Amino acid sequence: xxxxxxxxxxxxxxxxxxxxxxxxxxxxxxxxxxxxxxxxxxxxxxxxxxxxxxxxxxxxxxxxxxxxxxxxxxxxxxxxxxxxxxxxxxxxxxxxxxxxxxxxxxxxxxxxxxxxxxxxxxxxxxxxxxxxxxxxxxxxxxxxxxxxxxxxxxxxxxxxxxxxxxxxxxxxxxxxxxxxxxxxxxxxxxxxxxxxxxxxxxxxxxxxxxxxxxxxxxxxxxxxxxxxxxxxxxxxxxxxxxxxxxxxxxxxxxxxxxxxxxxxxxxxxxxxxxxxxxxxxxxxxxxxxxxxxxxxxxxxxxxxxxxxxxxxxxxxxxxxxxxxxxxxxxxxxxxxxxxxxxx
Amino acid sequence: xxxxxxxxxxxxxxxxxxxxxxxxxxxxxxxxxxxxxxxxxxxxxxxxxxxxxxxxxxxxxxxxxxxxxxxxxxxxxxxxxxxxxxxxxxxxxxxxxxxxxxxxxxxxxxxxxxxxxxxxxxxxxxxxxxxxxxxxxxxxxxxxxxxxxxxxxxxxxxxxxxxxxxxxxxxxxxxxxxxxx
Numbered sequence: 001x002x003x004x005x006x007x008x009x010x011x012x013x014x015x016x017x018x019x020x021x022x023x024x025x026x027x028x029x030x031x032x033x034x035x036x037x038x039x040x041x042x043x044x045x046x047x048x049x050x051x052x053x054x055x056x057x058x059x060x061x062x063x064x065x066x067x068x069x070x071x072x073x074x075x076x077x078x079x080x081x082x083x084x085x086x087x088x089x090x091x092x093x094x095x096x097x098x099x100x101x102x103x104x105x106x107x108x109x110x111x112x113x114x115x116x117x118x119x120x121x122x123x124x125x126x127x128x129x130x131x132x133x134x135x136x137x138x139x140x141x142x143x144x145x146x147x148x149x150x151x152x153x154x155x156x157x158x159x160x161x162x163x164x165x166x167x168x169x170x171x172x173x174x175x176x177x178x179x180x181x182x183x184x185x186x187x188x189x190x191x192x193x194x195x196x197x198x199x200x201x202x203x204x205x206x207x208x209x210x211x212x213x214x215x216x217x218x219x220x221x222x223x224x225x226x227x228x229x230x231x232x233x234x235x236x237x238x239x240x241x242x243x244x245x246x247x248x249x250x251x252x253x254x255x256x257x258x259x260x261x262x263x264x265x266x267x268x269x270x271x272x273x274x275x276x277x278x279x280x281x282x283x284x285x286x287x288x289x290x291x292x293x294x295x296x297x298x299x300x301x302x303x304x305x306x307x308x309x310x311x312x313x314x315x316x317x318x319x320x321x322x323x324x325x326x327x328x329x330x331x332x333x334x335x336x337x338x339x340x341x342x343x
Numbered sequence: 344x345x346x347x348x349x350x351x352x353x354x355x356x357x358x359x360x361x362x363x364x365x366x367x368x369x370x371x372x373x374x375x376x377x378x379x380x381x382x383x384x385x386x387x388x389x390x391x392x393x394x395x396x397x398x399x400x401x402x403x404x405x406x407x408x409x410x411x412x413x414x415x416x417x418x419x420x421x422x423x424x425x426x427x428x429x430x431x432x433x434x435x436x437x438x439x440x441x442x443x444x445x446x447x448x449x450x451x452x453x454x455x456x457x458x459x460x461x462x463x464x465x466x467x468x469x470x471x472x473x474x475x476x477x478x479x480x481x482x483x484x485x486x487x488x489x490x491x492x493x494x495x496x497x498x499x500x501x502x503x504x505x506x507x508x509x510x511x512x513x514x515x516x517x518x519x520x521x522x523x524x
Binding site: 129130131134135137138139140142144145148149152160163164167168170171174191 | 380383399400403406412415422423478
């Protein structure tokens with residue numbers, strides 16, 4: 001074996017066998033889809049409760065099969081498209097790219113400590129790369145194109161404005177987001193999410209020493225996903241529905257999947273970086289259960305924020321990103337570097 | 344030839360074809376939007392090469408910064424200027440065309456010379472790379488020791504660019520507000 005990639009793919013020591021990774025990928029993919037489906041229900045339920053109404057409660061007990069009703073409706077819906085469409089391939093490719101990249105980003109998130117079953121090594125994540133944190137950000141930055149291209153090829157002013165807002169918002173907040181995790185990276189001395197979780201096992205959950213970084217990450221994370229109060233890309237009162245105005249049926253569904261999976265990934269990243277990932281003081285073997293519990297709490301906060309905070313104005317959004325979050329995150333990173341070197 | 348090697352060759356050929364094809368598409372396509380999309384493809388296939396050379400961090404940084412952030416700016420500008428104008432480029436001054444051809448030929452000659460000279464000795468040692476080759480720590484160490492001057496000069500260049508951007512933006516705002524200084 002001479003070439004390095006071959007080494008990485010095939011003969012690396014203590015790696016799980018490739019088909020176990022494939023099974024894990026399948027399980028995670030379906031778990032994400034299922035989480036997405038029920039997130040739509042839970043979101044509507046929680047929003048309803050926070051606004052003193054019931055939310056969906058007709059399809060099945062407590063409305064529990066509402067997501068399946070929604071799915072059947074979406075799949076059966078005739079896919080309308082603008083008749084002055086010039087680039088149909090880009091129009092169809094945009095939602096596909098968005099959804100693919102959203103799923104891809106989750107593959108490096110660790111959700112367990114790894115187990116040994118019948119002599120086979122099973123890792124606690126689909127792929128384990130030493131620079132997984134950078135990989136998540138890289139894939140996230142590519143997924144922007146789905147929204148941008150989708151907005152432009154729609155040949156509609158609303159969609160174009162939504163796409164432009166998305167571009168400006170995501171670029172602005174990606175900087176603050178990357179800088180806010182720098183403190184965690186410096187403390188763990190690693191870019192590997194697995195290593196960062198292990199480092200929190202040795203010391204303390206990083207939400208305590210990195211409370212400032214956590215605050216920046218939480219705000220920039222919500223902005224990066226584009227959900228309320230940062231939902232300017234789709235702002236229905238101003239832009240109809242923003243970048244996906246001209247998409248319908250399952251094409252719109254793919255954008256929706258991308259948005260929710262993106263939200264799940266950012267929440268998982270938050271759990272991993274600041275709340276010890278799958279760790280809990282007791283019963284480490286049940287890592288995935290702790291991980292899902294923490295994830296559920298963070299996701300609930302996402303919905304809570306949507307229900308209680310008004311949308312920012314565009315200039316407020318830019319001011320918050322560049323003049324508040326960026327300086328705070330930078331000072332936090334420099335201060336953390338200072339303390340790490342001193343210790 | 345083992346299965347791993349065949350896989351590597353398939354990946355390499357796909358990336359090479361994508362790289363050359365998208366590079367041609369960048370200059371050949373008339374629509375600026377498609378040129379920009381082809382450039383993204385080019386940058387991503389370069390990242391695959393970095394991956395094959397076991398420089399994972401450089402590959403991820405390439406995708407994150409060039410394919411991600413920089414190209415979003417490109418698309419942003421193209422969208423504002425109007426990407427569907429479809430105005431064909433009629434050609435710049437002839438000295439520009441000549442200069443472009445000369446520069447491209449010089450680069451090609453340079454590459455051929457380097458490969459011919461290097462293939463004899465240096466390029467054969469792909470299996471003798473260190474364990475920490477290309478990981479963030481070793482890259483940082485090289486930046487802050489052997490290439491410290493270049494590293495610092497780049498930071499000054501970026502600072503100049505940032506300040507220039509702020510000044511340009513402030514100037515436009517002053518003009519808009521009726522020349523109040």
